[in-house]
Amino acid sequence: MPIDDVTPSAMTRAYSVGRSSDYRKWAMSIFDESSLLDDDRRVIPLFAVHNFRDLGGYPTNDGRHTRWRTLFRADGLYRLTPDDANIVMNLGVRTVVDLRTNNEVRERGTFPVKDHGVAYHHLPIIDATWGEAQTPEFNDEVEFLVWAYREMLAEAAPRFADAINLLSQQTVLPAVFHCAAGKDRTGILAALVLGVLGVDESIIAADYGLTRSATTRLRAWARQHQPELADLYDRMPPRFTAADPRAMAIVLNDITSRYGSVRNYVREIGVSDDAVRALVDALTTR
Numbered sequence: 001m002p003i004d005d006v007t008p009s010a011m012t013r014a015y016s017v018g019r020s021s022d023y024r025k026w027a028m029s030i031f032d033e034s035s036l037l038d039d040d041r042r043v044i045p046l047f048a049v050h051n052f053r054d055l056g057g058y059p060t061n062d063g064r065h066t067r068w069r070t071l072f073r074a075d076g077l078y079r080l081t082p083d084d085a086n087i088v089m090n091l092g093v094r095t096v097v098d099l100r101t102n103n104e105v106r107e108r109g110t111f112p113v114k115d116h117g118v119a120y121h122h123l124p125i126i127d128a129t130w131g132e133a134q135t136p137e138f139n140d141e142v143e144f145l146v147w148a149y150r151e152m153l154a155e156a157a158p159r160f161a162d163a164i165n166l167l168s169q170q171t172v173l174p175a176v177f178h179c180a181a182g183k184d185r186t187g188i189l190a191a192l193v194l195g196v197l198g199v200d201e202s203i204i205a206a207d208y209g210l211t212r213s214a215t216t217r218l219r220a221w222a223r224q225h226q227p228e229l230a231d232l233y234d235r236m237p238p239r240f241t242a243a244d245p246r247a248m249a250i251v252l253n254d255i256t257s258r259y260g261s262v263r264n265y266v267r268e269i270g271v272s273d274d275a276v277r278a279l280v281d282a283l284t285t286r
């Protein structure tokens with residue numbers, strides 16, 4: 001199914017796959033992968049940032065696994081406290097890749113670059129957030145996410161390619177990339193990178209789904225420490241905060257059905273062969 005096929009009928013067909021026996025097999029695989037997801041090294045505990053995660057430890061299709069403490073995904077790093085920032089720096093992070101819009105950066109600030117010697121790259125994936133733009137109404141959260149991610153890939157593919165090419169550079173790693181919630185823009189970039197490395201689609205979708213518990217942590221923290229953020233989340237349509245792994249599974253199926261693999265897809269959108277090789281070398285190990 002092409003990734004730009006966003007008709008309701010196509011979306012319904014894709015979603016129905018998620019409810020079939022294929023989905024039951026996929027759900028069982030998530031159960032089997034729980035030890036990977038629950039690894040103590042996965043979530044980096046911080047006070048004010050709740051979706052900072054290590055992408056290491058995932059097996060690849062060539063018998064390798066992704067390196068620990070090399071590439072991280074996160075939510076809004078502008079909230080980092082001084083102690084939080086020190087923890088991040090102690091992970092060895094050299095580079096911060098900020099995927100948020102110009103407005104988000106202007107209104108909320110950035111990682112505390114002036115206090116820490118990191119390279120900061122602002123690579124906005126979209127020009128307006130869902131709250132700033134008009135989005136169609138969907139009764140089903142998965143259908144909304146599938147629509148939204150297809151739109152994002154259709155419109156921002158070259159921007160994702162820029163981010164992947166950047167992460168492939170030898171001097172960039174260890175690095176962290178982030179958006180606001182660490183879910184949508186960050187989730188797609190993480191899925192593409194893990195896909196390039198040969199991580200199974202079920203693991204990629206399950207990793208994406210870890211954002212659900214992170215959002216729960218964030219909302220509990222915000223109610224106590226940042227009520228205006230808690231209020232913002234309370235007023236959001238539930239579809240905006242959803243992180244159902246089935247949505248990512250459908251989008252990945254779109255890509256592999258059309259291009260054969262995520263690796264082929266990223267080459268198509270502008271990631272060089274040299275960048276693919278460099279990513280695999282830098283981010284996987286025996």
